[in-house]
Each structure stands twice: as structure tokens, then as C-alpha cells.
Amino acid sequence: MPRKPDRPCSYPRCPELTDGQYCSWHRREEYKKYNRFKRDEFSKRFYSSPEWQRLRKKKLSQNPLCEHCEREGRVTPATVVDHIVPIKEGGAALDINNLQSLCRYHDDVKGLKDRGMV
Ligand SMILES: [Zn+2]
Numbered sequence: 001m002p003r004k005p006d007r008p009c010s011y012p013r014c015p016e017l018t019d020g021q022y023c024s025w026h027r028r029e030e031y032k033k034y035n036r037f038k039r040d041e042f043s044k045r046f047y048s049s050p051e052w053q054r055l056r057k058k059k060l061s062q063n064p065l066c067e068h069c070e071r072e073g074r075v076t077p078a079t080v081v082d083h084i085v086p087i088k089e090g091g092a093a094l095d096i097n098n099l100q101s102l103c104r105y106h107d108d109v110k111g112l113k114d115r116g117m118v
């Protein structure tokens with residue numbers, strides 16, 4: 001069996017040898033980066049779409065206050081419309097029932113939770 005020649009990984013300064021472009025570790029890294037990029041592209045397009053802008057306005061006129069603050073007995077104007085089930089987890093992007101109005105603070109908290117950081 002002829003063996004494929006090993007080449008150095010294309011990642012800068014990575015000493016691993018590979019028969020592809022990247023070593024197995026950096027192949028995974030590149031794949032993750034690519035997925036993140038795709039997702040960013042999608043959200044940029046989605047959040048600037050007229051459909052979303054319209055739905056967002058409708059939601060804010062129905063619930064002008066932060067729904068989390070309301071639950072805690074506080075009254076804070078909402079500045080953010082958030083997906084209860086994130087789109088990337090299969091939540092409906094344009095379903096008003098999957099939306100909640102949040103203040104800046106609660107949006108940050110939820111964002112961290114979604115990323116598994118709280
Ligand atoms: Zn590498």
C-alpha cells in the first residue's frame with residue numbers, strides 16, 4: 001500500500017503532519033470557524049430583513065416592557081426583542097409566540113445563558 005506523503009498542517013506554526021490540508025485538530029477548528037461564519041451571515045441578513053423589522057415593531061407595541069423585569073415586579077422599557085427558543089436551536093424565527101421583549105440587561109443575561117456561560 002503506497003502511503004500518502006505527510007505534509008505540514010496549513011495552520012500557521014502548527015508542527016503536525018497531515019495527509020490533508022490541516023491536522024485533525026485544526027480541521028475541527030476550521031470547521032467550527034466556518035460554521036460560526038455561516039451563522040453570522042445568516043443572522044445579519046435575518047435581522048435586517050423587513051419581515052423581522054415588522055414583527056419586531058409589532059412585538060414591542062404589544063409588550064413595550066421587559067417581560068423578565070415584569071415577572072420580578074419591576075417596570076423597565078424593553079429595547080430588545082429576543083427569540084425564546086433561539087433560531088439556531090430550531091426556534092421559529094418569525095413566530096410572535098416565540099418572541100419576548102427584554103431590556104438590555106436581561107438580553108445580556110439570556111445571551112450568556114444561551115451560550116452556556118451562566
Ligand atoms: Zn494543525
Ligand SMILES: [Zn+2]
Nearest residue numbers: 066069103106
Ligand atoms: Zn429586564
